[in-house]
Amino acid sequence: MSDALIDSLTAAVAARPDDVALRLHLAELLAGAGRAGEAIGHAAQVLARDPGNEAARRVMAAALPGEAPAAPSRPGVDWDALESEFEGVVPPRFAPAGAGDDAFEVERAAVTLADVGGMDEVKQRLELAFLAPLRNPQLRTLFGKSLRGGLLLYGPPGCGKTFLARAVAGEIGAAFISLSIVDVLQMWIGSSERNLHDLFESARSHAPCVLFLDEIDALGHKRSQLSSSAMRTLVNQLLTELDGVGGGNEGVFVLAATNAPWDIDAALRRPGRLDRTVLVLPPDATARAAILEYHLRDRPVAGIDLRALAAATEHFSGADLAHVCETAAEFALRDAIATGEVRMISQQDMTAAVRDVRPSTDAWFATARSVVMFGNASGEYDDLAAYLRKRKLL
Template sequence: MSPDPLLVSLAAALEARPDDLPLRLHLAGLLVERGRGGEAIAHLGQVLARDPGNVEAQTLMQQALAPPAPDPSSAPGGPPSAASGPSSTPGGPPSATTPASAATPVADDDAGDPLAAYERELADIVPPRFVRAGDEPDPVSGDADRVFDVESSTVRLADVGGMAAVKERLEMAFLGPLRNPELRRMYGKSLRGGLMLYGPPGCGKTFLARAVAGEMGARFLSLSIVDVLDMWVGNSERNLHQLFQAARRNAPCVLFLDEIDALGHKRSQTSSSALRTLGNQLLAELDGMEGDNEGVFVLAATNTPWDVDPALRRPGRLDRMVLVLPPDADARRAILEYHLRGRPIAGVDLGRVVAATEDFSGADLAHLCETAAEFAMADSVRRGEVRMIGQPDLDRALKEVRPSTRPWLATARNVAMFANEGGVYDELVAYLRHRRML
């Protein structure tokens, strides 16, 4: 289908003026008229996020969400056309007037396998089972059989809600030296180093690491314990070395070590000699003993920094620790707006929801919006009438969804009180005192 020039022009104008609500409404109305309700819903959701009481947007949303009217000629059991005759029913017996040669032939070797007969019949449309596509390369073996998902991140720090202190620390440690090479050389700042992000689960540590890579224009490589462990002796250490080598080849690269407490657990508490050897290999890779780490920025994330081997926090390795906290009020508002933007909403008091979601992580807020959408959809199915997601749905979701950060904060409180040797967790202590939890 050729593109509609009017819709293309309106979409281009909207890209230049994304906050022009009348223009967005006009485009959504034309999309609804042309039967493109899915595209219209995205535009109408943005209008209602900015102006929940907009009657025209609500009316268009109802029209876009309404199921299309069935075509009588194509409905099951509808009258067949005059040209179809009695033999037009799919799978029905051939008409007496249909010659025997018109029936689909079935090979003798397919008689006992009806699926094979269908495969033969649809061979021009659906490729056979268990056969590689013609353009797929043959499998390789040896050192070249490891495929690393080295990607280019499109996320920027501006896409991360809140976290002003964390962004400032990242700017000082990584982004500033990269943007100012002359100052970097003058001050003798190297393009290597490591930083550990720690905090409650679901607060955006992985998303933040991707944002750092996008802000730097660097490649991004994520590493977890499943990418490394192998049942054969020595293979785990080799896998870890190959992952670091891939990051060095793609420098500048952000190497993200997810769940670093699993990969670099305290060796004094590890009974497995294989895991202790793997921890030693990780230390050697961070030191650059196995290769030059210039341009490789190591970011690690953990929910339990107190389980990480202290040797990993030695200067020159993961020597900086940054606390990633649950989102504050401004960040919660931004996260809620993001997760409600593409959904049909009306009459939602975001300020009231923000005030009721203290201690909620970003993942908790996404789950809250998903739960409210489930309630609205179930009610629409039950009533047979499509309706918007409203404040009652969010209030009901708030009764079911609980913040997942509180158990972590309770554990962190004990660590801050009794295990803050050398002031490692001073940032956590300051936060807990601010919250009057100490």
């Protein structure tokens, strides 16, 4: 049998893996050429798609070493025996129990709250809600303080909500699991809900654990505004998991982040779920200086006045400040390319970059202003209203 013909058919099967007839023909040719292992692999793939295929069973029987097994009394394949016999040649049909336990990456964060510049009020809320009770088990027992619960971080984008969640886990040496909607959603009915359940089960098995739900407004949008029944079911599943039905959430602290808290389903924010809300604002002057220093520390700089730069970047988010440093580096790189002489990043570069970069938080506060003016009857955004008044935006 020509190896060239087998190679051509192998390429054709790779291009059309679901073509049962083509794959069966290849298996027959491989068996005739004495390449039993490859023939068995392709015959097994045919039987996986068409369990009653007699021709595939004959190829499998002919390729098996020793005596050919007697034909079964009824259509079927002893998959357990075949998987044991040809482990490594034919992949298993089903993953063994427990194989999906690590479907979600469990981290051990290296940063702590000391690495977070500013945000003193946010840190105090975290200390009272989770950190202090965890460090003081006797006082926790005395006051009946549970370690379960959730905290919703909201504010303009780029202000460090994700970094803060990671720092909480690092502060206590807890496991850290981060989840976004792309990790959950699947097209098959019920698969998204199962993914969400598996996520919470993973967090429970690694307690104490900080479970971070990024962009929670996408995962837990207001059900009254959803036209998809699948998405409404997913929100219901999230509510069930937060309640810990079927498995306690003790030791699982849920941190959620959003730029649009007004789009979150109200049921998610009732007591026992995401019952505490903290506004994460753009960094203050001290934090801005620390962020700028962090992003410049591995770059060639000279004569940088961090205090002056911090004063000139009021209302800049952490992401904006990182962009300022990147822009200043581009200015110095451009000059080096033009002149052929390498120079340091200077204060002049940084000042020019500050003029070139506009704060990205302004658009968010414009939207937030409308929410505070017309949608704050319950007072849940009073802290945001106070900040807007302080900036004379309200």
